[in-house]
Amino acid sequence: MRELEHIYLAYETAKSNKLNCVLATVVHVEGSSYRRAGARMLVDELGQMTGAISGGCLEGDALKKSLHALHQNRNKLITYDTSDESDAIVGAQLGCNGIIQILFEPIDYNNPENPVELLKEVLQNNNNSVLVSLFNLQKNQVQIGTSLLFNIGGKTLGDGRSTEFLQKIKSDAKFAHSAHKSCFRTYRSKKGELQAFFQFVPQPIxxxxxxxxxxxxxxxxxxxxxxxxxxxxxxxxxxxxxxxxxxxxxxxxxxxxxxxxxxxxxxxxxxxxxxxxxxxxxxxxxxxxxxxxxxxxxxxxxxxxxxxxxxxxxxxxxxxxxxxxxxxxxxxxxxxxxxxxxxxxxxxxxxxxxxxxDSSADHLRDKLNRIHVDEPSEFQLVQLENQ
The missing domain is CATH 3.40.50.720 (NAD(P)-binding Rossmann-like Domain)
Structure with a gap:
């Protein structure tokens, strides 16, 4: 939660200084990674970074991708494969052996419900929340981005999407909220597929x-x-x-x-x-x-x-x-x-x-499975009948 506070403060500083910025969010991880889905980093147009999306091996290239997304003024999805030893982009090579999907979102200060403003509501609400990021694994498709916050009051998408799709999103957000866990969905219709990351954000201790x-x-x-x-x-x-x-x-x-x-x-x-x-x-x-x-x-x-x-x-x-x-x-x-x-x-x-x-507090070196083995990463398929 402290990292989110730092990101929001950096956002406020950039806004007051009239600097454009981009929010980078890890929306999916397959395999191992230093940071899990939900890790975030804010990058302003001067290259100043707040937060982290990895242990340091991705930030350099992510800075370039952030500035590129800012220049094009559109959301972008980038895939990093840390299992590829020949990938020079990853740099230091931490040996995580994971595939990481990162969503880059240029921030519109005029939008009162932009992704960072939703993070602000998470911080101020002081209750369990679910943040929903919509993206498409086909990178040439439109990347909708972080569009929904679900909590006791509940927010809605507001982008004119169909009632069926919106109700499916809200239903899955409600599930993540009640189950106290993050989850992933693939929504399939006649028009194609769309992926969603439902991040459960617990209230602070x-x-x-x-x-x-x-x-x-x-x-x-x-x-x-x-x-x-x-x-x-x-x-x-x-x-x-x-x-x-x-x-x-x-x-x-x-x-x-x-x-x-x-x-x-x-x-x-x-x-x-x-x-x-x-x-x-x-x-x-x-x-x-x-x-x-x-x-x-x-x-x-x-x-x-x-x-x-x-x-x-x-x-x-x-x-x-x-x-x-x-x-x-x-x-x-x-x-x-x-x-x-x-x-x-x-x-x-x-x-x-x-x-x-509910942790064992044992040595991680003695753990037989991955550190985050209990975290779900599979995309559950949801068929949209009337799309």
Whole structure:
């Protein structure tokens, strides 16, 4: 999500400086690649690049293709085959052995729903979204581009296409949204075929740090670099204030009983309890147990602290179920032999990423299949009957 923010800021800068620009988007990958479908890069007419579509091997040629698309003022689809060792364009040759389709779209600042404006809505909506890019694998055909954003409010194509086609697009966007996964389609009619990439863009992780100590400052800073939304809660105004935390952080000074009232809690909200105040942490934990949608509640401190919490709650008649206990991570973090506050923060963030992505967190060198083996890449055929 942070990369999308950088792309939008670069777009705003180019627009204010009256510089034309092109958005390059990876719309399909067959085989292995450093970046997957959905990776983006913005290129302005001066050659300044923001974002990345590869590990560096494609950016040089992609710059040339971007400027060419800008000169012609039309969308272009370019195929890169990193499995071809004789292809000098790829340059460094990372050995990815993948076929990568990249869509280049000159940006029309006068269009309020141009591709980058749709990215802006993704950033501002703060909900799960689906971005739809329409293209044609026959490069000599018209490349429609990034044309639709689907979320709770829903957007429509607006280019005068037939009702059947539009309804098929919206139906598949709705599927990607509800399934929480990206997908690909080929729409076939009497006029030919058209491909579509439905990119599921999840809402950013919302990290709630209960505690505003020096270690919380480091955790918030590292989480911000990941593009997460951050809230900091503490009962001490001397600690919980904007001078001590990044401007992007929501900082709340409150007693524990009212802490959750100030928060916008969604399915991607996670909690880390680290006030170093046992009673404050315990009061928050009792409230969080009532929130069934939370996937992660981390508690800083040794096992004996968590054991004492369970005992104290039992005296109040609070007996967490096995499912509730399964959402609690105490002691918090992965076993990285962490010692310093920064190392502990790394351990915590790594564990949260592991839990939310349902990852094994094993060594990639021990993985038998491709790194992104679970990502779908096949085009599912959809027949348009009345076209």
């Amino acid at each position: 919302h990290l709630v740090i209960v505690g505003a100590g020096n270690d919380a400052q480091i955790l918030a800073s590292m989480a911000d670099s990941l593009g997460w939304n951050i809230s900091v809660i503490d009962g001490r105004a001397t600690h919980a204030n904007k001078e001590r935390f990044l401007g992007s952080c929501q900082v709340v000074v409150t007693e524990p009983e009212k802490a959750l009232e100030a928060l916008d809690i969604n399915d991607n909200t996670v909690f880390v309890l680290m006030t170093h105040n046992y009673k404050y942490d315990l009061a928050i934990l009792e409230l969080l147990l009532l929130r069934e949608s939370l996937l992660y509640i981390g508690i800083l401190g040794p096992k004996k602290k968590y054991k004492r919490m369970l005992e104290d709650m039992a005296e109040k008649g609070i007996h967490p179920s096995a499912e509730q206990k399964n959402r609690i991570y105490a002691p918090i973090g992965l076993d990285l032999n962490s010692e310093t506050p920064a190392e502990i923060a790394l351990s915590i963030l790594s564990e949260i990423q592991k839990v939310l992505c």
